[in-house]
Amino acid sequence: MKRGIRWAQAAVLLLGCMTAFGMKVDAQAEDTIKKGIFAGDIDLSGMTAAEASQAVESYVEGMEDTEITLLAADDTEVTVTAGELGVYWANPELVSEAAEVGSRGNVIERYKLLKDLEKENLVLPIEISFDLQAISDILLERCAQYDVKAEDATLVRENGEFRVVGGRTGYALDVETSVDRVSERLMKDWDGQPCTIALDVEVEEPRGTAEELAQVKDVLGTFTTSYSSSGSNRSANVANGCELINGTLLYPGEEFSTYESVAPFSQANGYYMAGSYMNGKVVDSLGGGICQVSTTLYNAVLLAELEVTERNNHSMIVTYVDPSADAAIAESSGKDFKFVNNLEYPVYIEGITQNKRITFTIYGKETRDAGREVRYESEVLEVNRPPADMLYADTSKPLGYLVYDSAHIGYKARLWKVVLENGTEVSRTQVNSSSYKMVPRSGTVGTATEDPAAYEEIMAAIGTGNLDHVKNVIAILTAPPEENSDESGDE
Numbered sequence: 001m002k003r004g005i006r007w008a009q010a011a012v013l014l015l016g017c018m019t020a021f022g023m024k025v026d027a028q029a030e031d032t033i034k035k036g037i038f039a040g041d042i043d044l045s046g047m048t049a050a051e052a053s054q055a056v057e058s059y060v061e062g063m064e065d066t067e068i069t070l071l072a073a074d075d076t077e078v079t080v081t082a083g084e085l086g087v088y089w090a091n092p093e094l095v096s097e098a099a100e101v102g103s104r105g106n107v108i109e110r111y112k113l114l115k116d117l118e119k120e121n122l123v124l125p126i127e128i129s130f131d132l133q134a135i136s137d138i139l140l141e142r143c144a145q146y147d148v149k150a151e152d153a154t155l156v157r158e159n160g161e162f163r164v165v166g167g168r169t170g171y172a173l174d175v176e177t178s179v180d181r182v183s184e185r186l187m188k189d190w191d192g193q194p195c196t197i198a199l200d201v202e203v204e205e206p207r208g209t210a211e212e213l214a215q216v217k218d219v220l221g222t223f224t225t226s227y228s229s230s231g232s233n234r235s236a237n238v239a240n241g242c243e244l245i246n247g248t249l250l251y252p253g254e255e256f257s258t259y260e261s262v263a264p265f266s267q268a269n270g271y272y273m274a275g276s277y278m279n280g281k282v283v284d285s286l287g288g289g290i291c292q293v294s295t296t297l298y299n300a301v302l303l304a305e306l307e308v309t310e311r312n313n314h315s316m317i318v319t320y321v322d323p324s325a326d327a328a329i330a331e332s333s334g335k336d337f338k339f340v341n342n343l344e345y346p347v348y349i350e351g352i353t354q355n356k357r358i359t360f361t362i363y364g365k366e367t368r369d370a371g372r373e374v375r376y377e378s379e380v381l382e383v384n385r386p387p388a389d390m391l392y393a394d395t396s397k398p399l400g401y402l403v404y405d406s407a408h409i410g411y412k413a414r415l416w417k418v419v420l421e422n423g424t425e426v427s428r429t430q431v432n433s434s435s436y437k438m439v440p441r442s443g444t445v446g447t448a449t450e451d452p453a454a455y456e457e458i459m460a461a462i463g464t465g466n467l468d469h470v471k472n473v474i475a476i477l478t479a480p481p482e483e484n485s486d487e488s489g490d491e
Contacts, residue, residue, distance in 0.1 A: 086131025
């Protein structure tokens with residue numbers, strides 16, 4: 001009983017002390033945040049939890065119009081707001097923590113904490129965060145648009161002279177690392193004031209300087225072929241393919257693909273229907289004749305001693321170069337002519353067509369000895385001549401109809417590179433080997449006629465296997481009959 005009285009007396013004494021020090025003990029005081037408690041710079045004293053939340057929310061919303069400058073490609077300034085970057089209050093539990101201060105622990109602990117607040121404020125930090133997806137969207141939509149690809153310096157040849165065309169530095173925004181950079185800067189060190197953040201932009205310097213390209217002036221190799229017997233369509237295809245390659249500049253180590261340079265074979269790309277090889281026959285196709293372009297370039301490349309990485313011979317022999325000196329390209333079979341600039345300096349390819357002659361000249365810096373000479377020799381290893389003509393009777397075609405393909409002699413050949421120094425041969429190296437199909441002359445002969453005798457004659461001619469004899473028989477059988485005239489006698 002006495003012990004209970006002592007506790008009651010102590011409680012009354014403590015209550016008296018708290019009253020003496022001006023501390024309120026009404027229920028309303030327990031529902032508000034104690035004096036001396038701050039959220040950042042915001043004084044929360046006497047606020048309810050709801051009021052404190054509203055105060056901090058308003059503070060953060062006030063940041064939304066703050067301008068953030070992002071430095072994109074080439075230090076291009078892109079100004080956005082914190083609101084556009086998705087700024088938000090990241091630790092709303094701060095209000096609960098502030099409200100609980102002075103409300104936890106026993107009476108003595110709470111009393112001591114309240115006395116401490118009279119001497120020093122309790123500042124709870126406001127944590128600010130940003131929407132990473134919003135940052136990423138801003139970078140992609142408004143910053144990446146300033147990216148540019150690097151453009152190497154190049155050469156233009158006009159009136160027999162070279163002119164250097166300056167390059168351009170390339171810039172590429174690394175969006176992923178830039179998101180990290182922006183978010184880290186704003187979440188850790190940002191004071192809520194306007195600021196500038198440099199994004200992570202990769203810089204690609206262009207290749208080629210005026211001094212380097214000025215070295216490109218020597219003729220390393222040149223070669224010409226004629227297409228004087230070609231029709232207008234094939235001639236136009238050769239000229240078009242030449243023009244598509246003309247002006248190409250290759251830096252050291254760079255590979256050139258003829259197919260990629262002249263494709264696609266379409267009317268829109270300047271091509272016409274003309275004869276080309278396919279499955280042992282000559283057929284019309286868009287771009288027929290383009291292989292003379294690749295072949296002429298191939299020989300110029302050999303003379304320049306650039307590194308050939310892909311070369312294919314034609315299925316049948318061509319007439320504008322020696323056996324094994326050709327280079328075919330074909331979309332259907334995946335054939336291409338490729339080479340690499342294996343020199344220390346850039347090379348420039350000039351292509352010209354004039355008077356039905358195509359010429360490729362490769363310019364660069366000549367580093368070979370003055371007494372060095374390179375030439376190429378074709379060696380035929382085997383000749384396979386076609387047998388008798390292949391003739392086919394077609395009863396659906398009238399007598400007189402004749403369509404035929406020319407014969408092609410088959411060859412096996414190889415190409416030699418011969419190096420001379422001061423006129424003396426010092427090396428002989430095989431460059432390639434080629435095999436060309438033998439294709440006999442073939443023809444389709446019309447045999448439809450109501451004259452049994454004529455039918456027997458044309459079939460007999462076909463049976464000889466001689467196309468020239470068939471031509472003669474057709475000429476006789478289809479010749480117009482001679483008109484009879486009355487003889488006049490002496491009167």
